[in-house]
Amino acid sequence: MTEQAPIVIVGTGLSGYSLAREIRKQDKDIPVIMVTADDGVSYSKPMLSTGFSKGKDADGLAQGTTDTMAEQLNLQIRAFSTVTGIDTRSHELVLGDERLVYSKLVLAWGADVIRLSLAGDGQERVFSVNDLMDYREFRKALGEGKRVAIMGAGLIGCEFANDLRNGDYEVDVIAPSDVVMPGLLPEVAANAVQQELENLGVRFHLGTVVDRVDRAGDGVNVSLANGETLAADLVLSAVGLRPRIELARSAGLETGRGIVVNRALETSAPDVYALGDCAEVDGHVLLYVLPLMACARALARTLTGERAEVSYGTMPVMIKTPCCPTAVCPPPPEAEGSWAIEQDGTDVKALFKSPAGDLLGFAVTGRFAMEKQALSREVPAIHG
Ligand code: FAD
Known part of the structure; x- marks a missing residue:
């Protein structure tokens, strides 16, 4: 590894690009290379299930080409480049026959469809x-x-x-x-x-x-x-997603349901980090945008010199079914308690309360969906 080796981010989904943006807020010049198996076009994945409602096809949903992103973020983007291995001892990423040296490596390579x-x-x-x-x-x-x-x-x-x-x-x-x-x-x-x-x-x-x-x-x-x-x-x-862990596991990184990282997004290998759909952060695999944004903010600080840990607050999931607006904040899987239901037709307010009466989770539909912000403030944070 040389001193000039770049930070390498694998993946140009929301995790990769959010991290790159956060790094640039901290440091305008630190060398960064992004590597992606796809075309590197920037887009917001949640919008894929709104294309017909919004009258937008794939081009309409695209937000930036590889060139515009590279220029905006002052970094290099290598599109259509599939990572085939990681050599953590020599700090090298393997791309078929080629090797790319990194100072720090970030895995933001998402999840596979089942x-x-x-x-x-x-x-x-x-x-x-x-x-x-x-x-x-x-x-x-x-x-x-x-x-x-x-x-x-x-x-x-x-x-x-x-x-x-x-x-x-x-x-x-x-x-x-x-x-x-x-x-x-x-x-x-x-x-x-x-x-x-x-x-x-x-x-x-x-x-x-x-x-x-x-x-x-x-x-x-x-x-x-x-x-x-x-x-x-x-x-x-649409039968589900599975975090991409195989390459990480082959490289000797600890994996569970995702690539195992602590709250500083550090994997079990030195100078290798993970976030987004591929990561299991402090035991949580959350395939949503809010967690990855929180991770991107913390990791950018770590990568630019000030080690930071992510802290998940409450993270309600908004379900984009406009015919029945819905928000949910599931209670922790092992939580003790029961659901209290208020219902008027398809307007539902379901509150999951502990035996002591504390709100641990909720689901709201229809006109009750408007209460999601207020209810979110009452639910304990994921990292309390
Ligand atoms: P991805 O976007 O999957 O990016 C992975 C990147 O890694 C890609 O660039 C890929 O090419 C690259 N890559 C993979 N393997 C390799 C390799 N070997 N070498 C090089 N590059 C590689 N979440 C919400 O919070 N709210 C919503 O409303 C919502 N709606 C959704 C709707 C749909 C239809 C879908 C599919 C998901 C939705 N999600 C939603 C989930 C959310 O979009 C994802 O959690 C998030 O976009 C994941 O981003 P990511 O960057 O971690 O992964």
Whole structure:
């Protein structure tokens, strides 16, 4: 390692670019190189599930090209460069045949979509959307098609269902759970969101799974385990994400559900850090924007000379189902307590309270969603 070696950030998603911006607030000149497997175009990933509602295609959602980002941030960006290994002893990043020396290395390489293996010859009509390039492909493949079958009724499946209906597409959602967004929303709030999505025209097929996808003309037939067959132009798979840990594990870094880091975002290897969807920060894997922004602020200070630790406050999740505005702050998984429910149709206020009456989490839908800020102030911070 030489003294002039740059800070290298792997990934130009929200984590990578947020960190680069925060570094530049602290130090205008420290050498930084960003490396990314994709095209390096800057965009806000949450906007991918709002494209039809906002009338924006992939180009409309792009916020900056690699060149404009490199100029704005005064750094180098190497697009279409896939990292294949890390040599932590020599402080080198491996990019195929090439090696890139780093002074500090930041892994901001996100999470992979989970792909289900399905029977049938219609696989090339099954898409996942986890970045802007995926979204471009999905919109292109949809073409003049008007029918989309979504696998998965989690946050992303429900958001896409709402957005596609807003774009006047026919939407079927298939999921093995009995409710939407299980594990995120209490049942009463989940039922409210489902009801409003159904009122919008979304058809749910819950308690079953997709068995096979077969070509049928320009579209597909989607066969479900419950015996139903649905006709669709394409299938959108939204069955979950898994932090990218394999390369880190091969390099000898400690991994769990994500790349294990402490509150200073330090991995188990010297001068290697991680944040965003790939990281398990002090035991928390949170695949959301607010945590990664907090991490980016703390890490920028550490990388520019003043070691800082991240402190998560309360982090409510806003679910972008405009037909039923929803916010949730899930209680800690092991928390003792019970839900107190106030309900008026699909307007739900669900408060999770400890036996002593303290508010530990909440879910609010419809007109109660406006109370999210006030309720967030009452809920204890994740890092208390
Ligand atoms: P990514 O954006 O996935 O970036 C990873 C980067 O690493 C990419 O540049 C990729 O090319 C690069 N990379 C990967 N592997 C390699 C490699 N081997 N070599 C080189 N480069 C590599 N969160 C919210 O808080 N609110 C929301 O409303 C919300 N809505 C969402 C809607 C959708 C449709 C989706 C998919 C997610 C949503 N999220 C939301 C989650 C949020 O967008 C993510 O948590 C966040 O964008 C993750 O950013 P990241 O930079 O960590 O990862």
